[in-house]
Amino acid sequence: MSDAGRWSDLGPRFGVGALIAVVGLICVWLGGLPFLALTVLISGVMVWELVRMLDPEAPAVVLACAAGLALTIADLLPAGYALPLVLAPIFVGVGQLGQRRATYSIFTLAILLAGFGMYSLRENYGAVWMMWLALVVIATDVMGYFAGRFIGGPKMWPRVSPKKTWSGTIAGWIGAAIVALFFVLYTGANAQLLGVAVALSMASQIGDIAESAVKRRAGVKDSSSLLPGHGGLFDRFDGMLGASVLMLMSARLIDFPPGLTAAQ
Structure with missing residues (x-):
């Protein structure tokens, strides 16, 4: 592939990604109803995209x-x-879909848990830690994107996600750890935050791979065409999906934020 072809999607991808980031960070900072509306909108659109992929009827x-x-x-x-x-929308959907009900159930549960988890994180821990989660996922995606294209190398799982390389995967973990290090230095959290960030980075990558598997099974390239350079909201927020679900499940277990909870 030529250099021009390799980077042809960078302009639309960067522009749309920047717009999403600005809107998201504003809503995170405001909290309350604006952030509630954002999480509900994203979750609802992702369910719409999921259903269209699994059963167009x-x-x-x-x-x-x-x-x-x-x-x-x-x-x-x-x-x-x-x-x-x-959990209720899962049962509603099971009665409406004619095929792939198990896939619908699993992913709808993950989408709604992620939406619920993000809102709970913002309400319980404040804007700083919701931004931390968002930045961990963004760093994972950005570092993985550029490392995959600059370094390349062996593919991680070519049958499911042909573009994902091991270099990009590991670079994503490093990017998440760098974000966590910054927050350790400026919030007083302890170094366990680096491990949490890397785990969330891994979860975000699992979310990305899982969504790629659904698209491949459905025979589509993107979840929709809502976002130029990105596809649909599911394509854009699959990483946040995985990270948010893990964050919701583990926040109490790791006494989040590590090093700060005990001091309060």
């Missing part, structure tokens, strides 16, 4: 709206009451 808009409504109510309730609402 299924009512994708209806299922997306059901997921968004359930997530909105869940975010406004205590966690114990919220959990059944996070």
